[in-house]
Amino acid sequence: GNSVTQMEGPVTLSEEAFLTINCTYTATGYPSLFWYVQYPGEGLQLLLKATKADDKGSNKGFEATYRKETTSFHLEKGSVQVSDSAVYFCALTHLGTGNQFYFGTGTSLTVIP
Amino acid sequence: NAGVTQTPKFRVLKTGQSMTLLCAQDMNHEYMYWYRQDPGMGLRLIHYSVGEGTTAKGEVPDGYNVSRLKKQNFLLGLESAAPSQTSVYFCASTTSDSYEQYFGPGTRLTVT
Numbered sequence: 001g002n003s004v005t006q007m008e009g010p011v012t013l014s015e016e017a018f019l020t021i022n023c024t025y026t027a028t029g030y031p032s033l034f035w036y037v038q039y040p041g042e043g044l045q046l047l048l049k050a051t052k053a054d055d056k057g058s059n060k061g062f063e064a065t066y067r068k069e070t071t072s073f074h075l076e077k078g079s080v081q082v083s084d085s086a087v088y089f090c091a092l093t094h095l096g097t098g099n100q101f102y103f104g105t106g107t108s109l110t111v112i113p
Numbered sequence: 114n115a116g117v118t119q120t121p122k123f124r125v126l127k128t129g130q131s132m133t134l135l136c137a138q139d140m141n142h143e144y145m146y147w148y149r150q151d152p153g154m155g156l157r158l159i160h161y162s163v164g165e166g167t168t169a170k171g172e173v174p175d176g177y178n179v180s181r182l183k184k185q186n187f188l189l190g191l192e193s194a195a196p197s198q199t200s201v202y203f204c205a206s207t208t209s210d211s212y213e214q215y216f217g218p219g220t221r222l223t224v225t
Contacts, residue, residue, distance in 0.1 A: 032212050043117070043203055043216030044156070051212065089155060099144055099207055100171070101214060105155035 002027045006090045006104035013080055013111050021075040021107045023064075023090035031092040033057075033066050033073040038087045038106070047075075047088070080111045115139055117217035119204050125223045126194045134189040134220050136204030144207045145187040146171075146214065147179060149200040156203065162187055163209070194224045 007022040025033065032051040036044040048057035053068035062077045073090060090104040120135045136145065144163050148156040158171030162181040176198060178190045187206075191198060201221050205214040 034212070041218075043205075043218050044214075045216070046213045049212055093212065095210070095212070099209070099211075099214075100158060100161065101146075101156075103156040105153060 002031070002092060002094075002102045004090050004092055004102055004104040006088075006107055008105075008107070009087075010108040010110060013109070015082055015111055015113050016079045017111075019075070019077040019080045019084075019109070021088055021090075021109070023073045023075065023104060025071050025073065025090070025092050027071075027092055027094070027102075029094060030068075031094050033064070034091045034093070034101075035062070035064055035073070035075050036089040036091055036103070038089065040086070044089060080109070082111045082113055085109055085111050117204055117206055117215050119202075119217040119220050121220060122218070123221050125225065126191075127225055128195060130194050131190070131192050132194065132222075133191075134202055134204075134222075136187045136189070136206075136217060137185055138187075138204075138206040138215070139185065140206060140215065141184070142206035142215070143184070143209050145181065146205045147177070147187065147189045148203045148205065149173065149198075150203060150219075151200050159189065159202075194222075196224045198222065199224045 003026045034049045035047040037047045048059040050057040050066035056065045087106045093101045117138045146161040147159040160179040165184045204217040207214045
């Protein structure tokens with residue numbers, strides 16, 4: 001089956017600290033991988049994606065690399081800001097199956113000044 | 114361009130009452146989804162639709178029904194609400210060849 005496991009939160013960091021949120025997956029075939037972000041009181045927004053092995057997705061200073069050998073897609077940012085405080089979800093999908101997404105449980109990040 | 118909208122934003126129901134949540138999108142997307150979000154559980158798919166007049170069950174469909182009579186609308190119904198259905202409900206839409214799902218702002222439902 002398909003599933004996503006991501007690190008438990010909450011995570012609290014000081015501004016300008018380095019961020020890593022771990023994500024591993026189980027899937028049949030070759031899924032596409034995503035990070036979505038949810039700001040307080042809002043729906044989810046796509047942060048970045050990678051559609052094949054060794055691809056690196058990046059956006060707003062965040063990066064994640066699709067590692068097939070370790071079935072991982074860890075999210076990193078070199079210097080977090082207060083505005084990065086949000087809940088981050090790792091997810092996967094296979095195109096052609098109704099594009100069903102499988103989400104992790106979410107990791108809450110709080111960045112303090 | 115409103116994107117994905119959900120009605121209502123908040124609702125409180127008593128056990129056994131019924132209600133319908135409305136999702137509307139103006140992006141001409143074929144696919145639409147209903148999720149529920151619970152603490153520590155992430156998002157779980159309730160039902161989805163790949164086109165007008167078609168629906169399918171997701172991971173947690175029990176206690177819910179859906180209809181997609183028009184391409185732009187996807188309705189989620191609770192026939193007899195239970196406290197276990199207290200949650201935040203999100204609608205999303207996408208196209209058949211897209212990797213990105215567009216989410217609505219959510220509906221916070223409390224069943225007492």
